[in-house]
Amino acid sequence: MVNYWLDLFTGTTWDEFRNAGANVSGFRESRKNTVAKIAKGDILLCYITGIMHWVGALEVIGPSNDVRKIWQDSDTSESLQFSIRLEVKPIIMLDPEFGVQMKDLEGKISFYMEPSDRRGFKGFLRASPTKLKEDDGKLIYELIREAENNPIAKKIDPSKLKRIPSYMIKSGGEKKAVTVPDAEDEMPSNECKIIKNIDYTDHTRIQYYLLDLGSKMGLNVWVAKNDRSKSFKNNSFESIPRMINELPTQFNEATQKTIELIDVLWLKGNSIIAAFEIESTTSIYSGLLRMSDLIALQPNLEINLYLVAPEQRSDKVKKEILRPTFECLAKPLSTVCGYISFHELEDKVSKIQDLGIASYLNPSFLDELAEYFNAAED
Known part of the structure; x- marks a missing residue:
């Protein structure tokens, strides 16, 4: 059985992923145990924060030993280099403006059933990878495929594609990602x-x-x-x-x-x-x-x-x-x-x-x- 997983990107990290060959997806060290649950043949569904577009589907090949500096942030810490990595094979990759808009999924997926769910989408988008419910995953995958077959460009704000560097801290016994202007x-x-x-x-x-x-x-x-x-x-x-x-x-x-x-x-x-x-x-x-x-x-x-x-x-x-x-x-x-x-x-x-x-x-x-x-x- 194929499982579907959320794979979060910014516009910047999506470009860097594609420029590096689109064959390695990485995650923070703190997500190591979750990544270990991802099996060969599972599908990562790629979502760009900021513009809120679903832009790709990647088939998982297996663990990766790739140690390249794929994500070119000035901060070279391990957490920002997403050291827990998977080898992947692109199934679908869209330019950001051709992605599936999250707003079009309202009422169709479990974490966005009503307008109030936009307040963090029930926490679903706060970290990746996160396993999607089967019906949610299949629907999003089908919509990304449809967007590939019938491309329609949407107007996007270029400033929302930029990465804003984040840092991991411990608070109240849990790790949180924060920004420091x-x-x-x-x-x-x-x-x-x-x-x-x-x-x-x-x-x-x-x-x-x-x-x-x-x-x-x-x-x-x-x-x-x-x-x-x-x-x-x-x-x-x-x-x-x-x-x-x-x-x-x-x-x-x-x-x-x-x-x-x-x-x-x-x-x-x-x-x-x-x-x-x-x-x-x-x-x-x-x-x-x-x-x-x-x-x-x-x-x-x-x-x-x-x-x-x-x-x-x-x-x-x-x-x-x-x-x-x-x-x-x-x-x-x-x-x-x-x-x-x-x-x-x-x-x-x-x-x-x-x-x-x-x-x-x-x-x-x-x-x-x-x-x-x-x-x-x-």
């Missing part, structure tokens, strides 16, 4: 140039869209205490219907002060159901710190968290959200805080307004927009 990542020169071209009202505009949308959905809305006097196109925040002046007093003082400064909240009755931090010209880190504080203060609190930022900052968001300080929380921030780009949000809001369907929406639609990051294992 370089010093220049705090505000790199090219990002400064981009940010200078962004209107300083972007934060206010996105804030207004979220407040207005939440209100039209029949939810109570809250804006950060220090932003209550703002307005957008002569529409004052305080005049938005269902804007509340006080938050439910169900938390301790530290939690209350943290929540009061979050950019936008959606509430249903006394329950906060979604929290949004908007980062356009400020450091991504500041918004994530508030989210982190909230999780640390209330680890059992079930609130959907979202960081909303320009699409050109998605790489920065990923680097920051996978910092050790966030990844080592009882609930890693990357599993509960989704990233939504300005473009995706504004496009969705525009369509909702055109169709006049805001009052029929469930807040879970946000999970169709949000992207959840993890440190790639391959």
Whole structure:
């Protein structure tokens, strides 16, 4: 019986794998016992993180003694050279833009049955290799084959193909992959140039869209205490219907002060159901710190968290959200805080307004927009 296994790549490591002959796939030392369960003839299904595309199928030949530096990261540590290796034979290999989009699998595979499963896909994509259920594996394989036979290019963001170096640490008795942004990542020169071209009202505009949308959905809305006097196109925040002046007093003082400064909240009755931090010209880190504080203060609190930022900052968001300080929380921030780009949000809001369907929406639609990051294992 053929088993199907997940094989994770970034756009960079996929290119490096192919450039090296596409005959050796490697995994971290920590996955040694799992790799030992993979048999000759099993199939590795290749998935590129970031762009979320399935791009290949590899037949396993057996263990490999190949010791080449296939993955050309500047860090030469064994963990980043994926020292546990298998000899493979390519069955299907696609260029990233021709891959099968994960979003097309919603409701068809066990780890993505509904929009909320995008929050890490039930943990399935956090490490490779991982064995797929037989039906899931067969379906994904068939779709990759179909994509090969009927190639259709999809628009992809080149920045999402880049590798973001990750490092293995021990936390709470288990190993976790984290990222450590370089010093220049705090505000790199090219990002400064981009940010200078962004209107300083972007934060206010996105804030207004979220407040207005939440209100039209029949939810109570809250804006950060220090932003209550703002307005957008002569529409004052305080005049938005269902804007509340006080938050439910169900938390301790530290939690209350943290929540009061979050950019936008959606509430249903006394329950906060979604929290949004908007980062356009400020450091991504500041918004994530508030989210982190909230999780640390209330680890059992079930609130959907979202960081909303320009699409050109998605790489920065990923680097920051996978910092050790966030990844080592009882609930890693990357599993509960989704990233939504300005473009995706504004496009969705525009369509909702055109169709006049805001009052029929469930807040879970946000999970169709949000992207959840993890440190790639391959």
